[in-house]
Amino acid sequence: MTPIKALFVMSVRQSLPLRRTVVLLLIQLAPTGIFLLSTANRTTGAGTEALVEIGGATLFALAIPVVSIVLGSATLGIERRDQTLSFIVLRPISRVSLAGIKIVASIVAASLINVVGAVALGTAHATRFGEPGLIGGLVIGTLITTAIYVSLTVPLGFLTDRAVIVALAYLFVFENGAAAALGGLATMSPWRIGFAAFGATAGEASIIVGGVVGSLELSVTRGLMSVAVAFLVGLLLTTQMLRTRDLA
Amino acid sequence: MTTDPAFVESPTIEVKAASKWFGQKVAVSRLSCSFGPGVTGLLGPNGAGKTTLLRMISGLTSVSHGAVTVLGRDPRRHHDVFRSVALVPDEDSVYDELTGRQLVRYSAQLSNAEAGMTPEDALAFVELADAADRLIEGYSKGMKQRIKVAAALVTDPQVLILDEPLNGTDPIQRAHLIGLFEQLGEEGKTVIVSSHVLEEVERVSTRVVAIVDGRLAAAGSVDAIRAAMHDIPYIVRINTDQPRELASALLMSPASIGVSIDDGSLEVTTDDIRTLGADAPRIARSIDASITAFRPQDQSLESVFRYLVEGR
Structure with a gap:
């Protein structure tokens, strides 16, 4: 096994110990539970609206960010806290490769959890209302949202022990507070970017999604571009910190 | 080289x-x-x-x-x-x-x-x-x-x-x-x-x-x-029943650099602790004094090294 593959496999494994995986899966399945409870008495025609406004909003604005923030912050944060950084940095692996592998591994780990939530929600909607066409869009939006949050929280987790608190404060105060009130700030909200990508694939439901994401254009391409930018920012910041900070 | x-x-x-x-x-x-x-x-x-x-x-x-x-x-x-x-x-x-x-x-x-x-x-x-x-x-x-x-x-x-x-x-x-x-x-x-x-x-x-x-x-x-x-000066605390007499006698020993009396005990500075250890009982016997304790002080590795640093 090559050093890069070994580091990737170990990083994914480190991200998902059993207990944490179970807790994060429960968080991810909460939107589906809420959706099912809230639509118990709904008629067939209101299913898509409920999916977007209740299940989708809960999934994108809460569950995916929380899981992504926790796993993104942990990937280098735990190595730093447990003083195992020397084990991986004193290797013939460049700092940029190290940072890139850590971010990609964390995106993969978070995606494994988050996609379960998206598929569960889409499946619940399809089963209850007979509209299976939204699962793919939910997964695309989930992957975009996950990648942005993780890319930005990996360097944050390396920088401070309070990365989760800082990122959650951003989520609740800025994204779910200020950006909700001022639609122009939506471009700074990763979950809205992912939700907009979902909206671009959602057919008739896109109108409802458009009302949630404010000034954002409903576009998968734009979402992918945001992922690329976030990944590059995360990569540069993480690489720079690995190069310049004292690592022990 | x-x-x-x-x-x-x-x-x-x-x-x-x-x-x-x-x-x-x-x-x-x-x-x-x-x-x-x-x-x-x-x-x-x-x-x-x-x-x-x-x-x-x-x-x-x-x-x-x-x-x-x-x-x-x-x-x-x-x-x-x-x-x-x-x-x-x-x-x-x-x-x-x-x-x-x-x-x-x-x-x-x-x-x-x-x-x-x-x-x-x-x-x-x-x-x-x-x-x-x-x-x-x-x-x-x-x-x-x-x-x-x-x-x-x-x-x-x-x-x-x-x-x-x-x-x-x-x-x-x-x-x-x-x-x-x-x-x-x-x-x-x-x-x-x-x-x-x-x-x-x-x-x-x-x-x-x-x-x-x-x-x-x-x-x-x-x-x-x-x-x-071994070359660095050590301080040795000696308890005796005749501190003044023993202090005077120890000053004659080549192993002692200095002697002071502190609260009835002697504090002897030496750069040759082994010779002092051999000389002190002999000198005490010669003046009819008895030694009840002979304790080197301040011998921690840290203090030894600190002395070496200051001497460089």
Whole structure:
């Protein structure tokens, strides 16, 4: 096994110990539970609206960010806290490769959890209302949202022990507070970017999604571009910190 | 040919007037020395700056001033150096969720090691083959030390840096590890073993670099370090029933540099504690005084090294 593959496999494994995986899966399945409870008495025609406004909003604005923030912050944060950084940095692996592998591994780990939530929600909607066409869009939006949050929280987790608190404060105060009130700030909200990508694939439901994401254009391409930018920012910041900070 | 014992003929590691400070605290201060093939003991009391120096050498910590090169390159800039360098840190910094075997294999994979020991050989060498499939979280301190050594050995390092590797090991394990370090040194590898215990370093290596307060205190052979320690003045407290008379008589002994009376006891400064130990009872008998206690004061390694630093 090559050093890069070994580091990737170990990083994914480190991200998902059993207990944490179970807790994060429960968080991810909460939107589906809420959706099912809230639509118990709904008629067939209101299913898509409920999916977007209740299940989708809960999934994108809460569950995916929380899981992504926790796993993104942990990937280098735990190595730093447990003083195992020397084990991986004193290797013939460049700092940029190290940072890139850590971010990609964390995106993969978070995606494994988050996609379960998206598929569960889409499946619940399809089963209850007979509209299976939204699962793919939910997964695309989930992957975009996950990648942005993780890319930005990996360097944050390396920088401070309070990365989760800082990122959650951003989520609740800025994204779910200020950006909700001022639609122009939506471009700074990763979950809205992912939700907009979902909206671009959602057919008739896109109108409802458009009302949630404010000034954002409903576009998968734009979402992918945001992922690329976030990944590059995360990569540069993480690489720079690995190069310049004292690592022990 | 170098005559300063702080430097070696063919260095693999060079520390050039290196300093490291954390805010207001100076951890290493303008320290210059070098390390070459063979085992070198890095000696100093706790808090002397040993770990900081080893972290600078391994590139984990930046150098505030001066320079450190390993195999001719700056370890902070050239990660290729780590094809040939391995660090065994002092902390219990191992992945507790892995088994010993998984950790050693992971280490070999990360370094793409092909020439070093196989993971199985390394585990057998540190006598952890039987515990290799147990989670590391259940290991004792000594077992963790040994699994870290095994994880370093599989990378076939040319330079092996060990920070207090004998901590927590029992005497048998200690003897085994010391034998291993000696063998690696004889194979031409550069091995640095840090410790705060002189006797431990003495068993591991013939060459010692001693630091205290982040400064070079002494360097050279263990014998030279010991000789330097013997040459320093000691203070000996002597309890006697006739302090004034004994003080006067002891001043005539060539082993005493100075004598003072403090609260009925004598404080004798000497640069030859063995001669004083032989002279004092004889002198006491000659004046009909009796000695009830003879206690050397202030003999900690730290105080000895601090004296050596001030004398340099």
